[in-house]
Amino acid sequence: MDTFEGYHPVVNFTYFLMVLLITMFSMHPLFLAMTFLVSFLYSFMLEGGKAVKRNLCFLIPIVLLAVLLNPLFTQRGQTILFYLNDAAVTMEAVAFGAAAAIMFTSMIIWFSCFSCVMNTDKFIYLFGSIIPSVGLVLSMCFRFIPLLKRRFREISQGQKYLGRNFTGQKLFRRVRQLGKEISILIAWSLEAGIETSDSMEARGYGLKGRSNYSIFRFDRRDALMLSSIAVLSGIVIYGCFQKVNSILYYPRIVFRETTAFSAVVYIAYGIFLLLPIYIELQGEIKWKHLYSKM
């Protein structure tokens, strides 16, 4: 099935980079509303109900905190709602707090979508294509993490079998025991490392002209997607530089007027944000269609 995750890592990465950049630098309510709603929807599509629960857990306290705290720290703004201990609570300060909170939570949700779509393979590919040796080192590290964890578990188990379980006993004994266990882990890993390096050398590591292989293929679909990302985000960024999304919160909330150009930018931004969801939905529909014919 066609999913955004199935696209080339460069496409995934560019998309998220652009989304995060634009989200980070725009406080315009319309921009915020769009990025927030789309990120929420997309994370729901990727992870289901679990994501909704988690997102709300982030959203509610952050919004509450920002809306409550910002007016207490800033006295700016013209429209005074009420006084709290002689300090004015202004509508502008509340609005700014809310906008900042929404921006912040959208960033978090986009990041969670990012980590869903980008797996370790894609990371290794991206770094590896910039500096090849870094790619290999990363790959070896990703192998080592579960390996060391498993070894350490095996070691503490082996020590417990020798009656070396000191939980709840003197600190000195516990520290001594932990030191022993770590020293076994190191000795064992070094010993194993010799065999790994033998195996690397036996397969010609260190020969001149190493190439870099990946299972990712950059095809027409990726090119198409990448160019749409480039064009749409280009329009939006150009718009941002033309101050389409500028907004003043203090001393009074001031928007720019909506012109034909800003409407184009809004629409472009909307389409840009919806790209992965569109791909996902289209894939789903196509699949159902094919399936119903079978």
Next chain:
Amino acid sequence: METFVFKDVNFCYPGREKKALDKMSFSIGESQFVLICGKSGCGKSTLLRHMKKSLIPYGEGEGEIYYCGQDFMHLDDRRDAEEIGFVGQDPENQIVTDKVWHEMAFGLENLGLSTNSIRRRVSEMACYFGIQSWFRKNTSELSGGQKQLLNLASVMAMYPKVIVLDEPTAQLDPIAALEFLETLRKINRDLGITIVISEHRLEEVFPMADKVMVMEEGRLCFWGTPRETGAYLSGGKCRHEMFLGLPAPMKIYADVDGGGDYPLTIREGRLWLSKVFPKIMLKSLPESEEEPGEDREKAVTIKNAWFRYERNSEDVVRDLSLSIETGEFFCLLGGNGAGKSTTLGIVSGVNKPWRGAIRILGKPLEKYKGNELFTNCLGVLPQNPASVFTEITAEEELYEALYYDPVPKEEKLLRIQQMMQKMQLGGMEQAHPYDLSGGEKQRLALGKILLREPKILLLDEPTKGLDPFFKTILADILRELKNQGVTIFMVTHDIEFCGEYADRCAMFFDGGISAIDTPHEFFGGNNFYTTAANRMSRHLFERAITYREVVELCGRNIQKNNS
């Protein structure tokens, strides 16, 4: 042209007096399947490493080695990497990257191949080895057998002419080992790749080999076809030490004066037996007097235990009930991933069943607090002895086990001395635990555990990777422990070992015990899952499990026929 020619090759590790290779001269032909056997430490690994230029150990070498007619020492590094593949003993440590596909591409990347040709070769090898279904998996999720197959596949992707393998199946269970060896044979037959392999378990690999080399203390002892080697190892005034490692049909043939051709496989062995004994006078040996079944105390009882690893996973152990008497040698057999090791974990309190009761020496397991269970009560030998070694010499290693004991130092030293003797590690007091061989490492770990004086000993696949010689030492030690009244609970794949030494065997299947009996009844009742000697002779004899029993029966039948 000969793939390898060795001419008077000597090799000595730095700082050692004894030569690791002594005047090795032989030649290996193209597309041959060569088996190298010998006791642990006889120089097999050193010899194999001389067939891969990048792995030749550091030390003093003499003599000449030719690879395809060319001086080996001046072989181009790229050709060495490409044409000679090397697979070692430990499946885990040879893997470099985190993903299966990346591992297979690793060598090809090193050679600097283009993405397209790497893709073609990797897909070709994945298909040949049946790796497609786990192609995108993490290497850490694979089983031992899959890991070793991946190591072979990543070597094969480089299109080698020779593959050198150093005990590749030592860490695998018998089924995975057989699958691996069959793959090797296929590579040799289909693609004509020269195979040089060293092995301990000769049962399966012996009939596959074109030529067999026997090594002893760095010297070439014998070099011939499998049948000739069998004759050599069983001939002479006293049996060669490697004789015990031979396939059962060959051992039986050697001990029975039957004539005919040397049988290599079980099939040949059966045919040969039928020919020698057209009429059977005595079908089974008289049953040895069973000890009167006095009610001994139970060392371990498990009652209706159910266990699963995660809340939503399947039960690994289902309604398991088992009791082991004190002083018994009990073996739990079963397939890979059946839950044997899990059961061991249940007994040692690591895995807590969600239902059921466990008693150790009559006392419920949960009543043992802190270190009580592992002090003078339960000893566990982990599968990997490296996980208990903390010190830099063997002696200190044992001393560490007594570190917290309130006894004077002299007594501790005396006990350590005795333990070293008991574990047959005399003279190795100052050796680093990592420098010992597999069998010695294991005995050192066992010694460390025995210093805690356990009454029940749990062993997790102790015969894995041991050569037949070390196996008999282990068996002697275990027998000695049994005589002292220690209960032994062993989890294993090693059918032959159980058949010979166990008091009772049980088959673990589908979360519970499906059969439990003495070895004779247990294996006598199984049709396939039984010792090689039994499979070879079961059409003629009843309940003959070990090769000695078959030989004994053959002898008695010959006597009867003659009289």
